[in-house]
Amino acid sequence: YEEIRLILGDQLNANHSWFREKNERCLYVIAEVKSETDYVKHHIQKVCAFFHAMETFAEALNHGGHHCLHLSLDETSDFEGFGDLIKHLVNKYQSKHFSYQLPDEIRLREQLAAIELRDISINRYSSEHFLLEEHELPDYFNPDKHNRMESFYRKMRKRFDVLMDEGGPEGGHWNFDKNNRNKLKQDELEDIPIPLLFANDVSQILKRLERHEIKTIGRAENYLIWPTSRQQALQLLDFFCEQCLSRFGYYQDAMTCQSEHKWSLYHSRLSFALNAKLLSPKQVINKAIEAYRSNDTIDIAQVEGFVRQILGWREFVRGIYWIHPDYRDYNYLNADRQLPHYFWTGDTKMRCMSEAISQSLDYAYAHHIQRLMITGNFCLLTEVDPEQVDEWYLGIYVDAIEWVEMPNTRGMSQFADGGIIATKPYAASANYVHKMSDYCSNCYYSQKEKTSPKACPLNSLYWRFLERNKETFRDNQRMGMIYNVWNKKSDDEKEAILNKAAGVLRVIDSL
Ligand code: FAD
Known part of the structure; x- marks a missing residue:
């Protein structure tokens, strides 16, 4: 093969221009490598989801007439990482070119940039996924x-002409957030849709993980529920538009412990499919708007709320990540406490925490408000070292x-960036949790x-947080009232x- 083209686990974009033409002289490579399984301790379902999606993508490429080599952990265990593996493959196939799509993470970008290949041209491509280049x-x-x-x-709405009406926002407002803060009432619980789940056989992957002694967190079964x-991702998108979108905004921030479907509610659960690039953000936005236009039960507040997450937040945080390469070092509030043990078991008397953590361990998933206002808020108030908080979040979610x-x-959740993202810390007492759940x-x-x-530990911790950080936040207009x-x-x-x-913090491990 004249050219080796590497496809990373989160670059499973079938619409990439690479695949427009079949090329006999080009070998695509998709590889499970150990270094990707242990840069952080991942949830076992997350590893299974990526590995299964990679294998499926490789099969689809071969089926479509491309040449794709899929390497499992068994076949890559002798190599140190991508660099080693690529050198070996380029040698083996006497290739003249090595190409890859620019990774979305600094870690992988550095790893791939460090690959040196004598007399081989190295070509870098866009992953052609995000709305903004x-x-x-x-x-x-x-x-x-x-x-x-x-x-x-707002700039993105205008630039990509999304939900626009003669130069202004469709429906007269850019943002319908105030319509989107409802608690689920008792008689609404039985309306929560039964989530569409898949049953992807990951038994061989589980055996592989065991064979290679990959350390993971959480639980997994032989059949994986994620697309x-x-x-499958398109099926889930259809399901979301049909069953969930009409109430997405209303219950976006709601939480309950009283329904079998309490973990999924009206959320799309599309984040894995989007982040692995099985779906493009444009495609998801278009589909949701199409559903809104053809279905009277979906109003503008619902669809706008959904579009904002993808066209707004998702593209926004990606921009912040690249524009602040030293983000990982920020610890604005000098937080340094250890993450309590119940983050790995859910074993705490605080119901909100045990619900959010247990469901994360069960499904590798929690929705935004659970991440931000339950576990995130707890870490913020108790001043957990952001390094440890990051590690937990990076590991546990699919x-x-x-x-x-x-x-x-x-x-957003720890304010460790001193306000680059959020205008005020997302700190809350039990009052908020009670209001939304x-x-x-x-x-x-x-x-x-x-x-x-x-007394709920959050209450005293909340006031302590404000008192301790009064010099930092007292003049913040959004904090004045509190x-x-x-x-x-x-x-x-x-x-x-x-x-x-102070007493709560002394016994933080047994709350
Ligand atoms: P829905 O509620 O259905 O929202 C639709 C889509 O909008 C999501 O799939 C996602 O692609 C996008 N979206 C929504 N909110 C955000 C956001 N704040 N930033 C970026 N995209 C957003 N999202 C991740 O994809 N990966 C993460 O590792 C991740 N970590 C998070 C950690 C914390 C502390 C917090 C507060 C949020 C985090 N989020 C992360 C954002 C958000 O919580 C998830 O995208 C969302 O819960 C995924 O579930 P869903 O697909 O059902 O989302």
Whole structure:
């Protein structure tokens, strides 16, 4: 083969221009490598999902008349990493060219950039996935300025002509967020759709992981529920548009512990398919808008809420990741506590935490508000080292890839970037959890109390967080009101709350 073309596990884009023509002299390579399984301890379903999707993609390429070599862990175990493997393949096939699509993660970009091949040309291509080309990012993001998601999103709506009406936003508003903060009522629980799940046989992959002693977290069965082919991803997209989109926005932030389908609710669960590039963001947005146009039960607030996540947030965090290459070092609030053990077991009396963590261990999935306002908020209030928080998030979720995980975790949820992403920290007491869920009414702790033995730990921790960071946040306009509430409390009450918080932190491992 004259040319070796490497396809990474998150580059399974069948519409890439590479595949427009069949080329007898070109060998595609898709490889399971150990270094990708252990740069962080991944959820076992995440590894299975990527490996199964890679294998399926390789089969599809061969079926379509391309030449694709799929290498399993068994076949790559003698190689150190991609560099070693590529050198071997280029030698074996006497190739003259090595090509790859630019990885979305700094780690892999560095690894591939370091590959040196004598007398071989190395060609780099775009992955042709995102709406914005990488070279356009500096036009949208300024590393020295605050880049706001809302203004970025409006630019994207205009540029790509999405939900626009004669130059303005369709429906008269750019943002329908205020319609999107509803709790699920008791009589609405039985309407939650039964999620569409797949049954991909990953038994051989599980055996391989065991054979190669790959350390993982969470649970897996022989049949994987996540979509691993473009066809399955499209089915899930159809299912979402038909069954979930009409209520997506309303219940986007809702949480419940009282339904069998409490983990999936009205969410699309498309993040793995999107991040592995089985689907393109444009395709998902178009499909949702098409559903909105042809279905009266879907209103603008629902579809706008969904489009904003993909056209707005997803492209935004990718821009932030590339424009701030030292993001991984940020620890603005100097947090340094250890992550408590129950992040690996779900074994805590705090109902919200045990729900969010257990479901993450069961499904490698939690929805946005669980990630941000339950586990994320807990880590923020208890000052867990962002390094450890990042590691947990990067490992546990099926969709976790650093370019999207890190700005969300370190930035949005931990405020470790000092406000590059969020205008204020997403800190909350039990009040918020109670407003958006039924967790508190099913909890050991009391949501209303602050200092009693059974008081919800979040309450005292919340005020402690504000007190400790008052120099940082007091002048933040969005925090003024809450500081007024704190300042009006008597010295005795403040002291009691802060003492309680100190006590909570002393026993953080047994909450
Ligand atoms: P839906 O609720 O159905 O949303 C639709 C799509 O919008 C998602 O599939 C996703 O592609 C996109 N989206 C929504 N919110 C965001 C966001 N904040 N940033 C980027 N894209 C978004 N998302 C990841 O894909 N990978 C991660 O590793 C990841 N880590 C996160 C860590 C934290 C602490 C937080 C707060 C959020 C994180 N997110 C991450 C964003 C978001 O929580 C997930 O994309 C979403 O929960 C995936 O589920 P879904 O497909 O059902 O999403």
